[in-house]
Amino acid sequence: MQRLNVAPLRALLALTVALAIWQAVVWLTGVPRFILPGPGRVAAALWDNAALLAEHARFTVANLLTGLVAGVALGVATALNLALSPGARLMLRPMLIFAQAVPVFALAPVLTLWLGYGAASKIVIVMLVIYFPVTSAFFDGLIRLPPALSDMAQMMRATPVRRLFLLQVPHALPALASGLRLAVVYAPFAVIIGEWVGSSRGLGHLMLLANGRGQTELMFAALFVLAGMSLALFAALERLLRTRLA
């Protein structure tokens, strides 16, 4: 997981190599374009359908970011509350086990049932998927203040609230950062799955639609927009973490 922390230049190089291999495969195997179109055709499809893709991407990105922000906020708030109330660990544990061993993703159909085919079900699935890892990582960081640091605080008359915000939170920031990294990796999965399970808009919807109509180039174009979105999100987080946590 450490590997992700890499210069954008390297990623660009990897992308170029992948594109070259892809083009080579298309040329060498003569695979039909409705099975695997070459990069050139996909690029053309991207250009031709720019407006369509942009419209669907806007829906997807809006839900993704809303769910992300809400999930992180809720997770941070939960962790802070749990850290202040003793016995919290005991409560949190079964929740986390359940959430980690059972695929929260699998709730996607239930959410469409409850919240309909619109934005709400997507936002909630993103929130749900993000909420548990963020809460768990941050809470772990908060309660893992080394005993001597905690003793020291006790000797210095630090109230629990002050201790939380002046000592535990700064100490837990690296843990929160790993939670956020997981969150931005999971969030695009979650929003696309939400759309696959039932939606009339968004990149995931567009992919299934294009697939059903045999518009293979468009499907790949949508896939690329999605990949670009994920990478951009990841890079943005890395930049944020570097400037804030360094």
Next chain:
Amino acid sequence: MQRLNVAPLRALLALTVALAIWQAVVWLTGVPRFILPGPGRVAAALWDNAALLAEHARFTVANLLTGLVAGVALGVATALNLALSPGARLMLRPMLIFAQAVPVFALAPVLTLWLGYGAASKIVIVMLVIYFPVTSAFFDGLIRLPPALSDMAQMMRATPVRRLFLLQVPHALPALASGLRLAVVYAPFAVIIGEWVGSSRGLGHLMLLANGRGQTELMFAALFVLAGMSLALFAALERLLRTRLA
């Protein structure tokens, strides 16, 4: 992530509490059964549709296990090969970045396009999703043999192949174990998503079907079978790891 390693008893307790809360919610809110059926109704649906659920579950489990075994085998083989060939790290890195930052899940529609709506596309998506974390974790373990242990081997005339199998592999087993833990958490996601994107059989298909027909109890029943499957898989791996690696 450490938390998962917990006694089954605790998990059972958590499940019981969750069921109780669920029943309480249904009683207290009077929510209609097509939105949220109580645990009793879901249990009844489980019982009534046992044969149907079992048939679909068989399909899902078969694909899941086949993909899991194939993905792990391929990942282990790749990691061993990479560990023996110098410069491998450089090759592996871009691959891993790409695979981790871009949702491999998103390839599901492409795979149904290529491999059809049958078992093959599900098996391959499971393989793909598992392949990267297993390869990455095991390879990391293999090359992280402490320098002194490696020096020692060099002084003792250990050939690269012997060093790999006698020293690096035993040293990398804990890393492989974490890779496998990730794999069994990801695999059920992958197989269900494969079914959601396009399938005429399997638990995922059944869930969407039930959802579309308003058979909410059946959908929840399918969800429970899926959750049980995930937990069983996880527990089986934990047992295997404890007996083999302890």
Next chain:
Amino acid sequence: MSGVTLSNVVKKYGDVQVIHGIDLEIENGEFCVFVGPSGCGKSTLMRMVAGLEDTTSGAIQIGARDVTRLDPSQRGVAMVFQTYALYPHMTVAENMGFGLKMNGYPKAEIREKVAEAARILKLEPLLERKPKALSGGQRQRVAIGRTIVRGPEVFLFDEPLSNLDAELRVDMRVEIASLHKQIGATMIYVTHDQVEAMTLADKIVVLRAGRIEQVGAPLDLYRDPDNRFVAGFIGSPAMNFLPGQVVHGALSIAALRTVPALDLRLPADGTRVELGIRPEHLQIDADGDGFRLDLIEKLGGISYAYLHAATGERLIVATDGDSDLTDDMDVGITFDPARAYLFDAETGLRLR
């Protein structure tokens, strides 16, 4: 007026008693060292004084106040932890001022007190650094500085030097001794290292298994140990012990052909005893026999000879640096009977 008084202090974890009714008086301004092997309860006892561990029964007084049930922050104590316990996200100055900030002191006063402590410990150039940018010794000084800033009645040190390398440990030892002289406050210091205890303490408390073995000034413990444990624990290299027995009213030591008369009243016939002699009070007799010289370590200023007796006992003898002894010689030993000690082998008590 802030000595520390422990009265019949007991600590239990559930059914397990780890501190067995300790009575101790530490004078105002005294440097008191708790020393003993790991598991002896020295750290627990200090943490009870600090208030970080509850006291199961008994009373702890600081100055005239009974602090047994008080919160740590109200006891007028400040502690230096083994791990330094510096807050990694705060600068040195913020770390040092944190306690005062928590107690609501005005910023100007905090700055002033931090500057004063930094001056005493020569930390001025480091005030704006983060702990991770400091060396081990500097971190230790910051941890000490943080206690000085709070101006406590009693300073507590929990094995403060154990994470430093040998050379730095000596320097910091001297620095802590100077600090005590300069500030003059009551200090309690926990260590498992008897050299630290000997060099720093006004008063040493030797603990074993939750009980006090002996209390006294360093050289008193060295010269006049009450029991075999203290005799063996204080002094480096450790005292040599030779087992024997009282036979017909005389002392018989297995490894020695003749035993010089000791100026003490021997116990009853048949009592098993141990004769204790420090390495620096033994001399090697190159013409004698009964012992084999396994190895001689020549350090320049001093040499250590490792001997074993024909009867199996092992001994260390300190000789001068120019010793012309060599490995594998057969030798004897001599000693001044006035510098030998006798212990009851059963009870470990000193026979006087």
Next chain:
Amino acid sequence: MSGVTLSNVVKKYGDVQVIHGIDLEIENGEFCVFVGPSGCGKSTLMRMVAGLEDTTSGAIQIGARDVTRLDPSQRGVAMVFQTYALYPHMTVAENMGFGLKMNGYPKAEIREKVAEAARILKLEPLLERKPKALSGGQRQRVAIGRTIVRGPEVFLFDEPLSNLDAELRVDMRVEIASLHKQIGATMIYVTHDQVEAMTLADKIVVLRAGRIEQVGAPLDLYRDPDNRFVAGFIGSPAMNFLPGQVVHGALSIAALRTVPALDLRLPADGTRVELGIRPEHLQIDADGDGFRLDLIEKLGGISYAYLHAATGERLIVATDGDSDLTDDMDVGITFDPARAYLFDAETGLRLR
């Protein structure tokens, strides 16, 4: 016949030269210690002998063979690593036999050799354990056992005691010395601890910044150092140095009113010099002056007095345990001029 000869050995990493043309002869059966502060190149030099680092230029001979370009496994050396480097998934016996197994020895012979090494090191009861079930000292012994099993011409020890606590370090030091006496093989030992070097070595090689400062027997280095670095590095507590100058053909030392005549030819007028005297060769004159006694540490058998001169220099004086000196006295110092050393302050070289 397996001494080790280094001829003009050089190591460069890219443009950075870390070993500057070292010539060294280690006799067959000799215990040779490379000692120096961290970064002096002592570990690199040993790793070059082992073949774990390439030799940039120059030649390394073991016995009569030039091994400079040979693979580590063909050099007839075995090494004990600082981290022990035991394989965690193998038992003690498997760890010890691993080298022979790699070299295709029959199982019965491996078992025999492992049993023999286990006997020498008293490891028999531990043979079936995994390393994580062993204490630090036991792991160290297994690491040594593994080298014995391979029966090398040259044993290499890379700071083998640095992960042990002080007490165990002394025991293992004695054990390694006995092992060398018993086996009689050539041994090279790297350490930063001059006490280890003094007590173990037949020959000490003092390194600094990739160059040899002096080679010799322990007491020769202690008594007759070639330069200020060796004088200050060997001996504990370290030698005291007092700066001065040659004025009108006589020695003038800032901190001393009168300087006793030294039996050596002084350099030209105006040369800046340093007078070196070891703590154990200084005496305190309670009636003298010029120095202030900051602190006296009484360890029982010995006491150390920390002094500072009116001119600022700091000194340590070793006195006997019964010293009646106290802190904050004004004192003078005396010493036997035959035990003082003089160094050129520019070059650090000894003036004789």
